[in-house]
Amino acid sequence: MIRALRPTDLLAYVDFCRQVALARTDDDREALSANPTVRDFWSHSLALEPGRETWVQIEHGHISGLVTAKHREGADVWQIDQLLILPSADAGRTCTRLLEHLLTAAADEGIQKVFLRLTVNDPALEWANRAGFFQYCTEYVYALPEVPTFAHVTVVAHLRPRRASDHQSLFQLYCVTVPFRVRQAEGMTLHEWRWTDGWQVHHLAFPLSFRAARRQDYVVETAPRLSGWLQVERQSRRLGILSNQAEAPDVDGLLRFGLARLGSGGFANCIVRDYQPAVLASLEDHHFREVGHYSLLARALAVRIPEAKLVPIRAS
DSSP states (O other): OEEEOOGGGHHHHHHHHHHHHHHOOGGGHHHHHTSOOHHHHHHHHTTOSTTEEEEEEEETTEEEEEEEEEEOTTSSEEEEEEEEEOOSTTHHHHHHHHHHHHHHHHHHTTOOEEEEEEETTOTHHHHHHHTTOEEEEEEEEEEESSOOOOSSOOOOTTEEEOOGGGHHHHHHHHHHHSOHHHHHHHOSSHHHHHHHHTTTSSOTTSTTGGGTTTOEEEEEEETTEEEEEEEEETTTTEEEEEEOGGGOOOHHHHHHHHHHHHOTTSOEEEEEETTOHHHHHHHHHTTOEEEEEEEEEEEEOOOOOOOOOOOOOOOO
8 A cells, every 4th residue: 555654654664764774785875874764754754844745655564665755846846855665576566656656646736747866776767667757867976085285276267156147148058068868857948947956946136145155156158158167065065067068168177176165174076967078087087986876867747738628608
């Protein structure tokens, strides 16, 4: 039976988490750290977090699978952030049923697209394909254990802080740099891209001031358009780089500048996708190592349109 997680499921939930942890291998430590906790249980079962949905496959008081999805603010999109299945002969059927249940609920809520991120060796990849998900991209997580101290200040030609008026130019950079298959899944229009980038979560008059504490953005302005974009998230110590290789931006310089903004002494991490070979090469040159490899999947949902009917008009 598939149903929402309830407060009375605490003992079954704790036992399920324990079994999931035991089934993990040493290579799954990053995935293990993302496993649900008892604190998550109360948040999910009591619906304390707006926009989050949680379902379990449960029989005779034992949970064999769990899926949670988060509603992306401002968009008709769900992101599946937890998909946990106990290894068994029936694991594939459990996973497929949970995903199909979630997709039905999403369609009823008017959701148009559901995203899923899995490690490349996760058996759930095959089961997600059965539920209609398709892989549109792969991404890598790279980490640097300790940021070095730079003897000289890194100077990148034409680099400046991002402005509120840059959204159109950044969208053009996105369209030139990102393959069609990815744009088709994540955002084909300026409106869709702006939601993905988080610009409409707050009023556009103050797009960056609300986020200054957790992310700083810089762009490389080479006439007549932008050729590079650097994101520096200080709280998570994460860097993001998007560059148009046809215009040869200084990717190494962007990386060094970003590391300098994070500051020496702590770790750093960067998420990079398969269509960014220059960024991948630069990370490896600076002694970053790969710590995660993921498949990104999406599932588009049909929009429900009310059936048109002819009705008689009564004469008054």
